[in-house]
Amino acid sequence: MSATQTVALVPELGEHRAEGDIERTRHEQSRYGTDPVGAVDHEDEHDEHDEDVDDPLPNETPPRDRSSRIPRHAFVLAALTRSIRLVRVGVLTGGGDCPGLNAVIRAIVRKGERVLGDDVVGFLDAWDGVMDRRTMPLTVESMRGSLPRGGTVLGTRRGSPLDHSDGVERVRSTIHDLGLDGIIVIGGNGSLTVAEILYREHGIPVLGVPKTIDNDIVGTDLTFGFNTAVQIATDAIDRLHTTAESHDRVMVVEVMGRNSGWIATHAGIAGGATVVLVPEHPFDIDQVCERLTRRHSRGRYASIVVVAEGAVPVEGSLPGGPDPEVDRFGHAQLGGIGHIVADEIGRRTGFETRPVLLGHVQRGGTPTAFDRVLSTRFGVAAIDAVHAGAWGSMVALRGSEIVTVPLAEAAGRSRPVDLALFTEVAEIFFA
């Protein structure tokens, strides 16, 4: 096969048919393992997916003979297809990856294809895939086995059409040429803010699904991925307790969360931390050291200090670290405050102190059962919202209900940690 390949993009789209060429590099072909023709030609989809089909989960029944064609929409109720307009919808995952992304996609596809008779098209690498028309078919078969998988089968990137002078027009023509009703954007604060601008200023039909381990999206009580990140951090803290006790040490654990202290507060409470430092409350290093010294003077020895990556010292109380590096999308790379705090605690108290940076471990691997359920509910609600024509909205958890809220509620904002949880619960356990 040559390094690039020219294909007809959407052979079955009638008047939306695009004879335009797309190019796909050898790297992309090996990464996604799909032939671009198959990416949009459903006639061949089953054969291609067979190569990548995983073993089903124990609770999923595999097709009896995987080499045989499963009739498309075999389970669609005839009565439903008569009364519901079928849709053709795109899906992308944007921003940092997060456990539960595949579970959302799987749920969109399951309900879309099997219940509503829809076509679901996946865009590779977030908005880049929309602008460059790089797609993969999303079907129940191709998503089989993806529920417990971390990461995203679609790939993800930062950046948006708004970064390119012709970006919005490229998105618009992709939607038109592929015959899409719109695009479901599974993303965090940045992606949802871009989605809202595309909808409000350019009339692009988008629907949001809130994702991030940081849990900092306004409009939803929870984002999927957060529960998993907290569990990973808590498991790490549990392990650090025993080594800290054995060596009579202070362990300073830095967790993610950007400018919110959700992960730090929840993991700190769940892991029995001695002190938790969050971005919403600038910390006083003298006070932190006093607390540790007091605790140790009572005969306790090991201590765990949880520091959110965005935590900041009270002005003038601690030499600040270097300014964070900013990537080409303007995204500041946080991290490093844990080392500064650990050095300072060791220097001021004389206690042997070690920093531990949990980093991207918190984003990797399988989602917890809770996140699998939340992701699945979000996915089902998203395709329902598409059918309801709720473009410009985002699915959200409010209490125990899944609802839709305007994207404008979330756009350009960040949700701080629940201060009552921090001051009335977490803080009373501080040394």
Ligand code: F6P
């Ligand atoms: O937003 C999720 C998150 O993991 C943050 O907690 C963290 O600051 C950031 O992404 C890290 O981004 P990157 O993967 O680009 O280093």
